[in-house]
Amino acid sequence: MRELSLEELRQRRSIKWQLYGPDVLPLWVAELDVSLADCVTTVLEQAVARADTGYAAPFQLGRAFAGFAKRHWGWDVDPSWCVPVGDVMAGVAEALKVLTDPGDRVVICPPVYHPFFEVPPSIGRPVELVPLVDGALDLPAIDVALGAGARVVLLSSPHNPTGRVWTPEELDQLDLVVRRHDAVVLADEVHAPLTLPGATFTPYAPRRSVVLTSASKAFNLAGLKCALLVAGNEDVLPAVRRIPVEVSYKVGHLGALANEVALTDGDAWLADLVRHLDRMRGLVVDALGDRLTPPQASYLAWLRLDDERPAERLLREQRIALSEGADFGLTHHARLNFGTTTEVLTLALDRLLTTYPAERASPPLG
Ligand SMILES: Cc1ncc(COP(=O)(O)O)c(C=O)c1O
Numbered sequence: 001m002r003e004l005s006l007e008e009l010r011q012r013r014s015i016k017w018q019l020y021g022p023d024v025l026p027l028w029v030a031e032l033d034v035s036l037a038d039c040v041t042t043v044l045e046q047a048v049a050r051a052d053t054g055y056a057a058p059f060q061l062g063r064a065f066a067g068f069a070k071r072h073w074g075w076d077v078d079p080s081w082c083v084p085v086g087d088v089m090a091g092v093a094e095a096l097k098v099l100t101d102p103g104d105r106v107v108i109c110p111p112v113y114h115p116f117f118e119v120p121p122s123i124g125r126p127v128e129l130v131p132l133v134d135g136a137l138d139l140p141a142i143d144v145a146l147g148a149g150a151r152v153v154l155l156s157s158p159h160n161p162t163g164r165v166w167t168p169e170e171l172d173q174l175d176l177v178v179r180r181h182d183a184v185v186l187a188d189e190v191h192a193p194l195t196l197p198g199a200t201f202t203p204y205a206p207r208r209s210v211v212l213t214s215a216s217k218a219f220n221l222a223g224l225k226c227a228l229l230v231a232g233n234e235d236v237l238p239a240v241r242r243i244p245v246e247v248s249y250k251v252g253h254l255g256a257l258a259n260e261v262a263l264t265d266g267d268a269w270l271a272d273l274v275r276h277l278d279r280m281r282g283l284v285v286d287a288l289g290d291r292l293t294p295p296q297a298s299y300l301a302w303l304r305l306d307d308e309r310p311a312e313r314l315l316r317e318q319r320i321a322l323s324e325g326a327d328f329g330l331t332h333h334a335r336l337n338f339g340t341t342t343e344v345l346t347l348a349l350d351r352l353l354t355t356y357p358a359e360r361a362s363p364p365l366g
Contacts, residue, residue, distance in 0.1 A: 001272045002035060003341040009033050014223060020321050025348045028311075028323045030160070030300065032220040033340040034276070037269035040219060043261045044254055058084040058226065058248065058256035064263040065213065065228050071267065072193065075203045081231040083243050086250030087222070088190050089115050091212040091229040094247050095186050096125050096152065098239040099210065105150040106186075107142055110329030111302070113160040113188075117329070120154070127154075129329065135162055135293060139173055146181035153178060154186045157204060158195065161302045161328050161335040163295020165199040175207040184236060185209040190227070191298040193218035193270060197278050199296035205232035210240065215262040216255075217298065218270055226255030280338040280345055287349040290359045299339030305356050310334045318351035 009017060016031040036044075047053065062079030069075040085091040096106065102124040108116045110131050120127050128150050130141045142153060153174065158165045178185055187204035189211055195201040205211055209232030216222045231240040277299050284301045285294050291303045303322075307313050311324040311334040325333025336352075338345055 001276045003343065004033060004035060006341075006343055009341070009344070020315075024315070024319045024321050025344055025351070026321045027337045027340065027344075027348050028321045028335075030217060030298075030337060030339070031222065032217075032273075032299065033344060034220065034273060037219055037262060037266045039261045039265040039269070040221070040258050043257050047254060047257055052253070054253060055249070056084070056226070056251040056253040056256040058251050058260075060260050061226070061228060061256055061263075062230075064260045065230070068193075068263040069203065073201060073203050075205060077205075077230060081237065081240065083229040083240060084248045084251045084256065085212075085227050085229050086225050086247075086252070087216070088188060088212045088214055088227045089119050090247075090250060091227050092119055092154065092186055092188065093123050094243050095210040095212070095229060095240075096120060096123060098242045099184055099186075099236070100125055100151045104152070105145070107145050107150045107153045109137060109142075109153075109155070109159075111161055111325065111333065112156055112328060114327045114329075116154055116156070125152075131329070132159075132162070135164055137166070137170060137174060139177055142174070143177045143180070146177065146183045151183050152186055153183065154188070155204070156188050156191075158189075158191045158199075158201065158297035160191060160298065161300050161323070161325075161333075162293065163297055163300055163302065165195055165201055165296040168202045171202055171204055171207060178208060185232075187211045187232065189213045190217045194274065194277065194299065195297040196274060196281060196295070201297065205230070208233055208235045210236050215259045215266070218273070219258070219262040219266060221255060221258045221262070224255030224258050225250070225252035226259045228259075277339060280340070280342070283342070283345055283349065284336065284338050287353060288358065291356070299337055301336040301338055303334050303336055305332060305334055308332060310356070314352060314355055317355050320348045320351050 062082030066077040069077045105128045106120040211230040214227035231237045308331045311322040323335040
């Protein structure tokens with residue numbers, strides 16, 4: 001995988017590279033600093049050459065995802081159980097609208113991706129916090145929350161920001177709890193294609209669920225607006241069938257084209273990316289050792305740092321932009337996006353270590 005230069009990255013117009021000044025190294029929002037897969041570049045260039053920028057026709061998207069899910073995880077997806085949506089969080093909102101009534105509570109497990117706190121309340125479904133305990137789901141507390149009337153568990157799988165890949169046993173236990181209360185899981189699996197060496201991703205389906213997915217995180221397509229909502233099993237199918245067709249009108253045409261080709265022809269590029277991310281994870285773990293539990297998936301490192309708002313301090317003192325832990329529901333932490341180049345990551349880690357020196361003392365020489 002050719003590494004982009006810092007100069008090339010600084011020319012980008014996306015939010016990651018635009019929000020802060022040119023002296024700041026951005027390691028915050030979940031965008032990747034890599035070039036596109038060739039198959040994606042080709043499909044986008046051809047569309048632009050045809051002036052083909054009308055509305056999306058995402059008819060093959062379900063089939064493309066079904067192929068990907070079968071090859072990577074052995075999951076049999078019925079394309080007719082898939083609904084194209086504009087993005088993952090729009091899919092979460094649409095699923096909640098058909099699965100729950102206004103006022104129904106949604107369990108989330110912080111620290112977690114910050115829009116999980118905001119999207120359910122934005123459509124009248126309050127969130128109920130059941131924090132992770134030592135990085136694991138607190139199943140007894142989820143049981144209590146569902147017993148007291150919460151209707152849905154919104155699960156990040158793999159988990160953003162900790163990078164945990166849930167085991168089949170953990171998912172089975174959650175499924176038992178959820179069925180006991182006739183509730184349902186919304187499984188956000190957008191990071192699953194980026195499971196790193198050492199871990200094996202288990203799809204939540206066919207447990208009782210609606211699954212949200214996209215090629216957007218793995219192939220860096222977030223700005224093109226395309227994701228997929230998938231009925232995880234027959235229990236939720238009637239609700240999924242009630243999602244109005246207009247929902248799919250929010251899909252971006254270029255996003256649908258890019259998702260389809262990435263999910264169909266992108267495996268070799270993705271394998272190369274995962275090798276790169278594994279190397280970048282190694283750099284983070286070597287530099288920061290005791291400050292994190294190494295992530296099992298994706299490109300996010302969840303760091304324990306000795307200030308309430310360490311990202312604020314790092315931006316001020318070192319001109320590196322991380323995501324603030326408090327935004328995910330936990331202070332004294334920051335999330336570092338290592339989906340970048342060796343150059344950017346090395347520079348950023350050096351700066352970070354200036355403010356927060358390694359905790360582990362080197363063994364004395366001799
Ligand atoms: C867990 C999780 N879900 C959803 C998203 C966003 O997806 P979208 O932009 O498609 O809503 C992200 C982005 O980082 C994420 O980490």
